[in-house]
Amino acid sequence: MKNYKITLQYDGTRYLGWEHQPGKDNTIQGKVETLLGRMLDRPEGDVPKVIGAGRTDAGVHAAAMVCNVHMETAMTPEEIMTYMNTYLPDDIGVTDVREASERFHSRYNAVGKTYRYTCWYGACKPVFDRRYIYVLDSQPDLDAMRKAAAHLIGTHDFKSFCGNPKMKKSTVRRVDSIEIEQKGERITFTYHGSGFLQYMVRILTGTLLEVGFGKREADSIPALIAAENRTLAGYTVPPKGLCMMRVDY
Amino acid sequence: MKNYKITLQYDGTRYLGWEHQPGKDNTIQGKVETLLGRMLDRPEGDVPKVIGAGRTDAGVHAAAMVCNVHMETAMTPEEIMTYMNTYLPDDIGVTDVREASERFHSRYNAVGKTYRYTCWYGACKPVFDRRYIYVLDSQPDLDAMRKAAAHLIGTHDFKSFCGNPKMKKSTVRRVDSIEIEQKGERITFTYHGSGFLQYMVRILTGTLLEVGFGKREADSIPALIAAENRTLAGYTVPPKGLCMMRVDY
Numbered sequence: 001m002k003n004y005k006i007t008l009q010y011d012g013t014r015y016l017g018w019e020h021q022p023g024k025d026n027t028i029q030g031k032v033e034t035l036l037g038r039m040l041d042r043p044e045g046d047v048p049k050v051i052g053a054g055r056t057d058a059g060v061h062a063a064a065m066v067c068n069v070h071m072e073t074a075m076t077p078e079e080i081m082t083y084m085n086t087y088l089p090d091d092i093g094v095t096d097v098r099e100a101s102e103r104f105h106s107r108y109n110a111v112g113k114t115y116r117y118t119c120w121y122g123a124c125k126p127v128f129d130r131r132y133i134y135v136l137d138s139q140p141d142l143d144a145m146r147k148a149a150a151h152l153i154g155t156h157d158f159k160s161f162c163g164n165p166k167m168k169k170s171t172v173r174r175v176d177s178i179e180i181e182q183k184g185e186r187i188t189f190t191y192h193g194s195g196f197l198q199y200m201v202r203i204l205t206g207t208l209l210e211v212g213f214g215k216r217e218a219d220s221i222p223a224l225i226a227a228e229n230r231t232l233a234g235y236t237v238p239p240k241g242l243c244m245m246r247v248d249y
Numbered sequence: 250m251k252n253y254k255i256t257l258q259y260d261g262t263r264y265l266g267w268e269h270q271p272g273k274d275n276t277i278q279g280k281v282e283t284l285l286g287r288m289l290d291r292p293e294g295d296v297p298k299v300i301g302a303g304r305t306d307a308g309v310h311a312a313a314m315v316c317n318v319h320m321e322t323a324m325t326p327e328e329i330m331t332y333m334n335t336y337l338p339d340d341i342g343v344t345d346v347r348e349a350s351e352r353f354h355s356r357y358n359a360v361g362k363t364y365r366y367t368c369w370y371g372a373c374k375p376v377f378d379r380r381y382i383y384v385l386d387s388q389p390d391l392d393a394m395r396k397a398a399a400h401l402i403g404t405h406d407f408k409s410f411c412g413n414p415k416m417k418k419s420t421v422r423r424v425d426s427i428e429i430e431q432k433g434e435r436i437t438f439t440y441h442g443s444g445f446l447q448y449m450v451r452i453l454t455g456t457l458l459e460v461g462f463g464k465r466e467a468d469s470i471p472a473l474i475a476a477e478n479r480t481l482a483g484y485t486v487p488p489k490g491l492c493m494m495r496v497d498y
Contacts, residue, residue, distance in 0.1 A: 093376040
């Protein structure tokens with residue numbers, strides 16, 4: 001069986017997220033698996049398993065989610081891509097399909113991930129990109145947020161920023177960089193790291209925004225990390241502003 | 250009474266177009282008039298009349314539609330803009346409000362208009378901007394389309410490109426420029442002129458695309474203009490790709 005590496009982009013607005021949920025058919029993974037099953041002419045209960053590099057939450061978008069799937073087909077990668085782009089809903093697109101080595105695993109082999117969170121503050125509002133942007137009520141202090149972000153860089157136990165209270169596995173992650181930029185009315189937070197816990201990027205962004213709005217001190221971050229207590233961190237910003245940008249191998 | 254010049258942007262996807270339609274409440278003009286009536290605390294049947302620089306059709310977008318409205322209010326232009334952005338639906342935004350001279354009329358005083366039509370051709374599809382882009386099945390010949398477009402420049406009777414068969418007024422218009430550009434998978438047609446007839450930009454684009462796909466000759470355009478016969482021109486491309494970009498005064 002061949003192993004295909006597939007790169008997807010999607011507007012997550014109307015989906016329950018990447019991962020399969022029992023009894024629900026509106027997940028990205030579900031849409032892709034169902035379509036590939038149809039492409040391969042397989043019976044309904046026997047669709048190929050699509051492994052994603054990460055599990056984006058409900059309402060979160062992706063510019064480049066990588067997944068892989070083992071399947072047997074005479075179609076070329078180009079033909080698979082055309083088929084998928086033709087029959088997937090118009091809010092899910094395929095940007096690349098290629099054969100990978102037999103042992104390639106989109107999640108286990110990922111060495112880095114980039115996520116971007118986009119906010120907006122201005123006199124008008126983002127009419128055309130409104131599904132991808134979180135609108136703020138006032139202008140946050142970028143310098144204060146950058147100062148706070150510097151404390152997050154490195155390998156830490158990010159338990160304070162983990163949205164899953166039942167998390168049994170390690171909550172240690174490595175954050176390589178957090179870039180906070182403003183272009184016009186658009187404020188972006190770009191996170192690169194080894195991987196991120198559930199809701200972690202959204203909780204980090206909510207915490208940084210609280211610093212930006214003077215609700216907490218930039219220098220309070222080290223103690224917050226040390227506390228390993230989710231209730232002490234900031235709020236979880238809404239999913240619409242979040243987009244998975246890249247997976248490194 | 251003061252006369253306010255208001256600049257709007259909107260995603261026209263779910264609207265019947267700019268202009269009021271009897272018994273229908275989902276027009277841009279209707280939404281704006283109803284909101285201003287509420288802002289001015291006027292009774293329901295007595296809303297202020299909002300005059301638009303043009304009448305965008307159902308499904309057509311605007312990056313900068315200009316309108317004007319005569320009304321009496323103690324609010325500053327900034328306060329009017331904030332009120333409107335707060336209470337208009339999230340697919341209609343206000344980018345500017347200012348007091349204009351008493352005699353300013355957004356339609357009669359307009360000396361030029363810019364419209365842009367956006368297409369896409371590529372292996373993937375435009376997931377995030379899918380509401381604003383018309384997807385083509387193949388790559389059109391840009392040079393042939395530019396050659397055809399050159400024949401359209403100038404003052405002509407554009408009856409062949411008018412979507413309203415009952416048009417009683419003059420169908421003479423001046424087209425100053427048509428720029429056809431491709432950036433990556435995005436192909437844009439930017440039209441600037443004195444004004445455009447109903448569906449004119451969409452019929453011009455459909456005709457140019459037919460040239461781009463080898464279905465008609467670039468040099469057939471002068472005879473097509475001279476024929477003054479809508480049935481001889483190209484098809485009307487879908488509204489989603491069209492956006493009103495600018496009004497000049």
